[in-house]
Amino acid sequence: MKRKLDDVDWSSKGATKTTKVTTTAAADSFDSFALDPRLAQAIGKLNYVKPTPVQTHIIPPALEGKDILARAKTGSGKTAAYLLPILQRILTAKDAAGTGGSSTGGDNATTGLILVPTRELADQVSKVIEGYTAFCGKQIRAVNIARNISDSIQQSLLLDRPDIVVSTPSRAAIHFNTETLDLTPLKYLVIDEADLILSYGHENDMQVLAGALPKGVQTFLMSATLTDDVEVLKELFCRHPFVYRPDQREENGDGGAVSQFYISTGEDTKFLLLYVIFKLKLIKGKSIVFVAGVDRCYRLRLFLEQFGIRACVLNSELPVNSRLHIVEEFNKNVYEIIIATDENEIIGEEEDGDDGNGAEENGEGAEGTVTKKKKRKQKKHRRRDSEYGVSRGVDFQNVTCVLNFDLPLTAKSYMHRIGRTARAGRSGMALSFYVPADQFGKHRPTSVATAANDEKTLEKIKRQQAKAGSELKPYNFDMKQVEAFRYRMDDALRAVTKVAVQNARMQELRQELLASERLKRHFEENPEDLRHLRHDRETKVVRVQSHMKRVPEYLLAKGQAASVVQNAANGGSVPFKVGGGRRVQRKGKRGVKAGGRKKRDPLKSFGKKK
Numbered sequence: 234m235k236r237k238l239d240d241v242d243w244s245s246k247g248a249t250k251t252t253k254v255t256t257t258a259a260a261d262s263f264d265s266f267a268l269d270p271r272l273a274q275a276i277g278k279l280n281y282v283k284p285t286p287v288q289t290h291i292i293p294p295a296l297e298g299k300d301i302l303a304r305a306k307t308g309s310g311k312t313a314a315y316l317l318p319i320l321q322r323i324l325t326a327k328d329a330a331g332t333g334g335s336s337t338g339g340d341n342a343t344t345g346l347i348l349v350p351t352r353e354l355a356d357q358v359s360k361v362i363e364g365y366t367a368f369c370g371k372q373i374r375a376v377n378i379a380r381n382i383s384d385s386i387q388q389s390l391l392l393d394r395p396d397i398v399v400s401t402p403s404r405a406a407i408h409f410n411t412e413t414l415d416l417t418p419l420k421y422l423v424i425d426e427a428d429l430i431l432s433y434g435h436e437n438d439m440q441v442l443a444g445a446l447p448k449g450v451q452t453f454l455m456s457a458t459l460t461d462d463v464e465v466l467k468e469l470f471c472r473h474p475f476v477y478r479p480d481q482r483e484e485n486g487d488g489g490a491v492s493q494f495y496i497s498t499g500e501d502t503k504f505l506l507l508y509v510i511f512k513l514k515l516i517k518g519k520s521i522v523f524v525a526g527v528d529r530c531y532r533l534r535l536f537l538e539q540f541g542i543r544a545c546v547l548n549s550e551l552p553v554n555s556r557l558h559i560v561e562e563f564n565k566n567v568y569e570i571i572i573a574t575d576e577n578e579i580i581g582e583e584e585d586g587d588d589g590n591g592a593e594e595n596g597e598g599a600e601g602t603v604t605k606k607k608k609r610k611q612k613k614h615r616r617r618d619s620e621y622g623v624s625r626g627v628d629f630q631n632v633t634c635v636l637n638f639d640l641p642l643t644a645k646s647y648m649h650r651i652g653r654t655a656r657a658g659r660s661g662m663a664l665s666f667y668v669p670a671d672q673f674g675k676h677r678p679t680s681v682a683t684a685a686n687d688e689k690t691l692e693k694i695k696r697q698q699a700k701a702g703s704e705l706k707p708y709n710f711d712m713k714q715v716e717a718f719r720y721r722m723d724d725a726l727r728a729v730t731k732v733a734v735q736n737a738r739m740q741e742l743r744q745e746l747l748a749s750e751r752l753k754r755h756f757e758e759n760p761e762d763l764r765h766l767r768h769d770r771e772t773k774v775v776r777v778q779s780h781m782k783r784v785p786e787y788l789l790a791k792g793q794a795a796s797v798v799q800n801a802a803n804g805g806s807v808p809f810k811v812g813g814g815r816r817v818q819r820k821g822k823r824g825v826k827a828g829g830r831k832k833r834d835p836l837k838s839f840g841k842k843k
């Protein structure tokens with residue numbers, strides 16, 4: 234049944250007063266939590282100087298054993314907000330039971346279950362646990378059963394009764410049904426990305442798990458938005474939760490601002506802009522380019538390859554080990570550009586009133602507004618890997634720019650995508666291409682048929698962001714200058730034929746399957762062996778014309794590059810910075826007038842923590 238979110242009771246159900254928090258609490262250092270020295274040491278090693286707002290508010294009540302329902306923006310440090318109290322409580326219980334003993338005081342027992350919607354996230358959370366327990370010796374054991382390992386290995390890992398199990402709901406339900414996962418001693422349950430978990434088709438599994446929980450389990454519902462789905466989970470899993478829902482001022486006060494821009498463009502001009510942006514290194518740092526489909530990933534990759542620009546692709550078709558490795562290497566700065574699909578996009582979860590934060594969401598529930606066509610599409614995508622997802626929760630580190638080459642289908646999807654930048658209090662930018670209806674002509678590729686609605690979607694996104702206190706500004710390239718690059722773009726695009734795209738796709742899949750086998754065998758034992766395994770190698774399915782790799786002098790003639798990045802409509806402010814590469818910088822001395830630009834460049838502060 235559809236329900237307006239205005240009608241939803243976000244307070245502590247049944248409690249006499251709401252525990253909603255909107256003000257800054259006193260705890261502004263980790264010391265105030267009196268964490269176990271082993272955890273404190275790990276946090277110090279990770280250079281966490283002070284808790285983020287969500288950590289400040291949640292950790293104290295969580296340490297008292299309260300159920301938690303928290304909404305905090307993407308990248309705000311929700312993982313530590315639930316993990317630290319759980320780890321602390323497990324250590325305390327073990328210490329009380331005698332060193333090395335389990336939290337139940339008897340044999341080993343699984344007391345913590347962390348449910349996440351995707352395998353990428355399960356892997357990430359497991360790594361975060363490793364980091365936080367680095368000084369705990371074998372006191373806390375965690376296993377990730379969403380990994381691509383055989384059932385029998387998963388079973389033996391579970392039968393060893395680790396303290397914490399990280400899983401997707403489906404894996405957890407399977408092992409519960411086969412009695413390998415014993416939920417009787419469970420004390421802590423986390424549902425991470427609670428607003429998304431049901432949209433991944435995990436409803437039945439969640440029901441199964443809810444029915445199997447023993448009494449008194451402390452539940453954490455962590456979410457970037459408060460939606461009907463979260464309310465459903467709250468009813469299923471929470472007692473009287475402590476609700477954390479910061480106001481806009483508090484939420485925006487911790488830095489982590491994303492400067493947001495959009496560009497109105499035609500379909501082929503998207504390629505032109507992409508070429509100019511990356512070839513002239515107008516974006517300094519790492520970028521994630523989101524596209525609408527798998528073929529499109531390869532099309533873009535081959536296109537960029539023509540200009541000597543390397544990128545790796547990320548999509549649900551690739552084996553999970555490769556995907557995890559790509560994210561890991563990206564975070565180690567091995568790659569600068571990832572072209573990613575967003576196949577399990579969150580669709581149909583909003584109507585015009587959706588602010589993405591759920592505050593005024595109109596309650597047209599996830600299924601409510603999904604058209605049959607979209608549902609079919611969703612189903613088709615799920616056939617690849619229903620537990621794939623890179624726009625949700627994955628902690629891509631130090632991303633300068635999220636570039637929506639294809640606009641997402643919904644405002645909520647947009648919010649999760651741009652949440653891959655400006656994480657942990659850093660700044661970042663989001664640049665979105667959108668195709669106005671009148672430009673949506675003959676170049677219409679089937680994979681981006683949705684672009685027909687770009688205008689409508691952009692309006693929704695703008696409204697959503699305005700409600701969250703953010704603004705999307707138009708970004709006007711000086712197209713006259715950009716046009717000078719068009720003939721090269723045309724050349725490159727011609728070379729990237731449908732057949733070439735298909736070949737690249739097949740080739741990549743073959744290579745990654747081989748790599749994945751190696752990864753599978755070696756991931757744990759010999760991580761060093763994999764250092765040189767690259768995912769952005771040249772495909773060589775299209776002959777690269779060497780002259781295309783250079784930007785000729787005349788294209789960067791006097792004032793040219795500077796004008797390219799001029800943004801008249803934005804009061805002259807320039808979000809891009811020319812000169813990440815030596816070549817362009819050298820030209821810049823002659824050709825790019827630096828005067829005035831530097832001062833106004835919002836990218837200037839990138840990489841600095843606020």
Ligand SMILES: Nc1ncnc2c1ncn2[C@@H]1O[C@H](COP(=O)(O)OP(=O)(O)OP(=O)(O)O)[C@@H](O)[C@H]1O
Nearest residue numbers: 281283284285307308309310311312313626628657
């Ligand atoms: N107190 C802190 N100080 C510095 N960095 C932190 C702190 N807490 C978390 N981080 C870092 O911030 C980044 C984002 O954290 P996390 O992945 O938990 O965010 P999130 O809120 O779960 O985001 P999403 O909603 O996208 O999943 C991580 O790299 C994490 O290591």
